[in-house]
Amino acid sequence: MKRRTTTGAAALGAVLALALSACGGGSGSTPKDSAQPADQGGKAEFNAALTGIVNPSDKKGGVLKFANEGDWDSLDPGDTYYGYSWNFVRLYGRSLLMFKSAVGKEGNELAPDLAEGMGQPSDDAKTWTYKLKQGVKFEDGTPITSKDVKYAVLRSLDKEVFPDGYTYFNDFLDLPKGYKGPYKSKGVNTDQAIETPDDQTIVFHLKQSLSNFDYFAQLPATIPVPEAKDTGAKYREHVIASGPYMFQKNEIGKGFTLARNPNWDPATDPNRRALPDGYEVTTNVNADDIDNRILSGDLDVAVLGTGIKQAALGRVLGDPTVKANSDNPTSTRLWYTSINGNVPPLDNIDCRKAVQYAANKVDYQTAFGGEFAGGQIATSMLPPAIPGHEDFNLYPPGADNKGDLEKAKESLKACGQPDGFETNIAYRVERPNEKAAAEALQQALGRVGIKVTLKGFPQADYFALYAGKPGFAKDNKIGLAQNGWQSDWPDGFGFFGQIVDSRVIRDTGGSSNVSVRDPEVDKLLDQAMAETDEAKRNAIWTAIDKKVMEDAYVLPGIWTKTLIVRSKNATNVFVNDAYGMYDYLGLGVK
Amino acid sequence: MVTYIIRRLIWAAVMLTIVSIITFAIFFLVPRLAGATPESLAARYVGRTANAEQVQIAAEKLGFNDPLVVQYGRFAKGIVAGADYDYGPGVEHCPAPCFGYSFLTRLPVWPDLLDRLPVTMSLAFGAAIIWVLAGVATGVVSALKRGSFFDRAAMTIALGGVSLPIFFTGIVSMVVFSYGNPFSITAPGGSYTPLLDDPVAWAYSLVLPWVTLAFLYAAGYARLTRAGMLETMNEDYIRTARAKGLAERTVVLKHGLRGALTPLVTIFGLDVGLLLGGAVLTESTYSLPGMGKYAIDAITNQDLPKVMGVVLFAAFFVVVANLIVDLLYAVVDPRVRLA
Numbered sequence: 001m002k003r004r005t006t007t008g009a010a011a012l013g014a015v016l017a018l019a020l021s022a023c024g025g026g027s028g029s030t031p032k033d034s035a036q037p038a039d040q041g042g043k044a045e046f047n048a049a050l051t052g053i054v055n056p057s058d059k060k061g062g063v064l065k066f067a068n069e070g071d072w073d074s075l076d077p078g079d080t081y082y083g084y085s086w087n088f089v090r091l092y093g094r095s096l097l098m099f100k101s102a103v104g105k106e107g108n109e110l111a112p113d114l115a116e117g118m119g120q121p122s123d124d125a126k127t128w129t130y131k132l133k134q135g136v137k138f139e140d141g142t143p144i145t146s147k148d149v150k151y152a153v154l155r156s157l158d159k160e161v162f163p164d165g166y167t168y169f170n171d172f173l174d175l176p177k178g179y180k181g182p183y184k185s186k187g188v189n190t191d192q193a194i195e196t197p198d199d200q201t202i203v204f205h206l207k208q209s210l211s212n213f214d215y216f217a218q219l220p221a222t223i224p225v226p227e228a229k230d231t232g233a234k235y236r237e238h239v240i241a242s243g244p245y246m247f248q249k250n251e252i253g254k255g256f257t258l259a260r261n262p263n264w265d266p267a268t269d270p271n272r273r274a275l276p277d278g279y280e281v282t283t284n285v286n287a288d289d290i291d292n293r294i295l296s297g298d299l300d301v302a303v304l305g306t307g308i309k310q311a312a313l314g315r316v317l318g319d320p321t322v323k324a325n326s327d328n329p330t331s332t333r334l335w336y337t338s339i340n341g342n343v344p345p346l347d348n349i350d351c352r353k354a355v356q357y358a359a360n361k362v363d364y365q366t367a368f369g370g371e372f373a374g375g376q377i378a379t380s381m382l383p384p385a386i387p388g389h390e391d392f393n394l395y396p397p398g399a400d401n402k403g404d405l406e407k408a409k410e411s412l413k414a415c416g417q418p419d420g421f422e423t424n425i426a427y428r429v430e431r432p433n434e435k436a437a438a439e440a441l442q443q444a445l446g447r448v449g450i451k452v453t454l455k456g457f458p459q460a461d462y463f464a465l466y467a468g469k470p471g472f473a474k475d476n477k478i479g480l481a482q483n484g485w486q487s488d489w490p491d492g493f494g495f496f497g498q499i500v501d502s503r504v505i506r507d508t509g510g511s512s513n514v515s516v517r518d519p520e521v522d523k524l525l526d527q528a529m530a531e532t533d534e535a536k537r538n539a540i541w542t543a544i545d546k547k548v549m550e551d552a553y554v555l556p557g558i559w560t561k562t563l564i565v566r567s568k569n570a571t572n573v574f575v576n577d578a579y580g581m582y583d584y585l586g587l588g589v590k
Numbered sequence: 591m592v593t594y595i596i597r598r599l600i601w602a603a604v605m606l607t608i609v610s611i612i613t614f615a616i617f618f619l620v621p622r623l624a625g626a627t628p629e630s631l632a633a634r635y636v637g638r639t640a641n642a643e644q645v646q647i648a649a650e651k652l653g654f655n656d657p658l659v660v661q662y663g664r665f666a667k668g669i670v671a672g673a674d675y676d677y678g679p680g681v682e683h684c685p686a687p688c689f690g691y692s693f694l695t696r697l698p699v700w701p702d703l704l705d706r707l708p709v710t711m712s713l714a715f716g717a718a719i720i721w722v723l724a725g726v727a728t729g730v731v732s733a734l735k736r737g738s739f740f741d742r743a744a745m746t747i748a749l750g751g752v753s754l755p756i757f758f759t760g761i762v763s764m765v766v767f768s769y770g771n772p773f774s775i776t777a778p779g780g781s782y783t784p785l786l787d788d789p790v791a792w793a794y795s796l797v798l799p800w801v802t803l804a805f806l807y808a809a810g811y812a813r814l815t816r817a818g819m820l821e822t823m824n825e826d827y828i829r830t831a832r833a834k835g836l837a838e839r840t841v842v843l844k845h846g847l848r849g850a851l852t853p854l855v856t857i858f859g860l861d862v863g864l865l866l867g868g869a870v871l872t873e874s875t876y877s878l879p880g881m882g883k884y885a886i887d888a889i890t891n892q893d894l895p896k897v898m899g900v901v902l903f904a905a906f907f908v909v910v911a912n913l914i915v916d917l918l919y920a921v922v923d924p925r926v927r928l929a
Contacts, residue, residue, distance in 0.1 A: 070887075070890075071694075071695065071887065071891075155678075158678065159636065159640060159644050160636075160644070160647060160648065160651065160676075161676075161677070161678040163635065163636045163640060163648075167641075183678045183679055230678075230679060231677070231678075231679065232677045232678020232679045232680070233677040233678050233696040234677050234678075234682075234696060236696065251705075252695050252697060253695060253697075253702065253879065253884070253887075254879045282781075282877075284877065284879065284883060284887055285779075285780060285877040286779075286780055286874060286875060286876070286877045288761065289764065289779045289780045289875075289876075289877055290779075292764065292765070292768075292769045292779060293769065293778055293779040295769070296768075296769040296770045296771070296774075296778065296779075297770075298769075298778035298779060299778075299779070461630050461633070464630065464633060465630065506642075508642055510641075510642065
């Protein structure tokens with residue numbers, strides 16, 4: 001009885017709090033200048049921060065509070081590989097280039113940061129030159145030179161010391177044979193890979209043409225590191241700042257605080273406004289607690305940017321006032337099912353088409369959390385936020401998106417399997433969404449006689465030993481495999497590079513591409529990488545998307561969407577498409 | 591007495607060694623029996639982009655190619671003599687007792703454990719004071735007023751307290767008292783301030799976890815105390831004490847309660863020992879950076895050195911708590927003699 005009364009009081013309180021939160025709502029608008037507030041503001045509404053700045057303000061001061069439900073992979077710019085971290089690292093580090101701190105698609109555009117301008121390609125885009133700005137300093141007042149950038153990139157190559165990072169520079173730089181980074185290959189001349197003819201110039205030499213190397217130049221690994229203060233794996237404990245904020249306290253596993261960097265000169269940095277006086281970040285916080293604290297106004301940002309959890313979903317979507325203070329951006333992640341053409345009868349394109357037609361896209365979407373917390377039904381591979389995306393659907397699943405069973409049966413007949421066939425579907429056992437999607441597919445395909453058996457595998461070895469190992473997949477009839485990919489940057493290379501290139505498939509396993517084997521697609525990829533004209537390059541990404549879908553090697557599921565809630569205390573709230581979450585550089589405090 | 595303590599300490603060391611062997615076997619032998627290779631074990635330490643060669647190098651570097659006995663010997667040697675770890679520009683010595691080195695956070699485990707211990711101790715001892723006072727007092731009154739409305743109400747609430755999981759009571763308590771719906775009278779959500787930084791903020795941040803955790807335990811203690819008191823108060827020596835003309839308060843507290851305390855001391859020692867190893871659910875619910883949260887995060891990330899460290903640390907507290915309980919028996923119950 002007592003509990004019932006308390007629950008009622010809590011519910012009443014929730015309603016009052018939600019009503020109060022409406023008073024804190026901001027205004028939405030579309031800015032003309034990337035990081036500048038809009039001239040005119042309107043009432044905050046659902047998705048207002050996707051197209052405009054909510055609560056525009058120039059006010060400086062205050063502290064923003066962030067929380068992370070897990071631990072950071074690493075605060076070391078050379079050893080971090082999460083989108084939220086790349087969004088956040090810009091507060092304390094400056095890379096050669098950066099994504100603009102701007103609303104929506106404009107955030108996908110690159111802008112010079114440490115560099116004076118964009119990269120200058122030569123030698124068929126095998127050589128890229130950048131000039132650094134004068135007057136940029138580390139937090140201790142030491143001038144930043146091109147040698148600090150070169151050292152930062154070279155140290156990041158050591159994957160034994162920095163395992164969390166990416167291998168783009170390892171794969172593309174023309175490094176001396178056997179080079180393992182400055183710790184293990186001391187004294188080795190690396191000028192054939194990176195030259196620094198003077199303190200303001202850095203030249204990258206690549207093994208092959210790469211038309212979009214500017215995206216490499218925005219990677220956090222190009223954030224300068226002073227060699228004298230490099231402590232290797234322990235550098236994450238105190239990163240030397242080059243951005244507007246520096247580390248004041250850092251307790252790994254608990255959190256850290258950032259304070260203003262006195263040696264950051266705004267005259268050298270048109271991209272950052274640095275409105276707050278500092279940031280408090282707590283790590284390893286209960287995810288539901290984070291949602292509740294953001295809704296109550298105690299916390300400002302769930303730094304992961306992956307959206308509120310199921311427990312708070314109804315509270316946000318069910319109340320128009322709270323919903324008006326939230327946004328539902330689409331990210332550059334695709335959840336999909338690989339259709340393995342090495343596993344009969346899926347080596348027949350018509351059998352693969354039968355899977356495409358019979359799939360129930362609505363149930364697939366529900367398995368991943370539905371329209372708001374899951375995502376938008378995907379009709380091809382390339383997500384809408386990536387240039388080159390075109391709306392097309394080669395296998396329309398009926399008006400209700402639940403499958404076109406007639407077309408599926410026709411395809412089965414053409415495949416020589418009119419009564420259906422049997423196959424297995426792999427999923428990662430630690431991922432309930434993948435299992436639910438596999439079950440949805442099992443039910444949907446069962447309607448046309450395709451009998452699917454679920455096979456769960458541990459995610460740590462999913463690609464290395466099971467779904468991604470060609471021999472295992474064939475021997476165990478893994479015809480379908482749940483899969484997912486998020487682009488490292490909003491560009492076709494970042495999205496397609498690892499998931500449709502047949503040359504990354506290894507007999508020993510480990511590749512995320514478990515199904516796409518088409519030499520034509522490989523050729524298109526090479527063309528795109530050598531194409532320096534952006535419009536032509538984007539057209540090639542479109543062509544690759546269409547070719548893979550024609551081959552029916554991939555059943556696209558959903559393009560991920562997240563439901564994120566705006567802070568009650570923050571100003572200049574907007575979603576940057578490059579990260580698919582709020583832009584952390586823009587935020588200020590009311 | 592001294593001989594007894596020395597004998598128990600030797601047994602404690604043997605017990606901890608056995609625990610370490612079992613834990614090591616669970617994390618390193620069982621996966622091998624299930625088909626894991628040195629490379630698959632190393633894969634989780636080398637990031638998402640490592641190629642086969644990098645994984646092989648990591649497996650060699652981590653010693654996963656060595657026989658298990660050698661691997662365990664290296665681990666045990668680290669505890670006794672310390673160990674060296676390559677951090678890139680140089681080699682760092684992890685001084686004894688070195689429980690290993692997290693290859694995810696790149697930090698030695700032992701300082702982490704020491705750093706987390708004050709949080710767990712703050713939680714465990716604060717909650718213990720509340721649950722002992724509330725549980726024992728409720729149990730005594732219930733026993734003395736057996737069958738009364740108070741007795742029935744208290745035992746019903748106690749049953750509820752034992753039955754409700756902490757992740758439920760914890761979340762409900764935060765919804766009601768933390769997030770401003772309807773009240774905002776405790777720290778907003780999960781947070782922790784060290785005692786030495788600000789004692790008031792320390793208590794403010796812990797009051798809800800204390801009460802929630804104590805509610806769970808107090809319920810059990812109230813039922814145990816009530817049962818013990820009912821049994822003790824019917825003993826002959828209680829009748830004798832009353833016949834001697836002792837005040838009822840003295841009879842209850844000095845003779846009745848003392849007799850009922852023996853099982854409570856046993857369970858209290860074990861409870862506190864276990865909690866010092868980490869109140870996993872409470873710390874996770876309230877995001878307290880203690881041993882329990884450390885353990886659950888380590889398990890989630892499959893960070894084996896951390897898991898090994900926290901298991902041994904927790905086992906140490908349980909063993910020590912058992913020893914203290916046995917010593918306290920002699921104090922609480924004059925009939926017990928240690929030999």
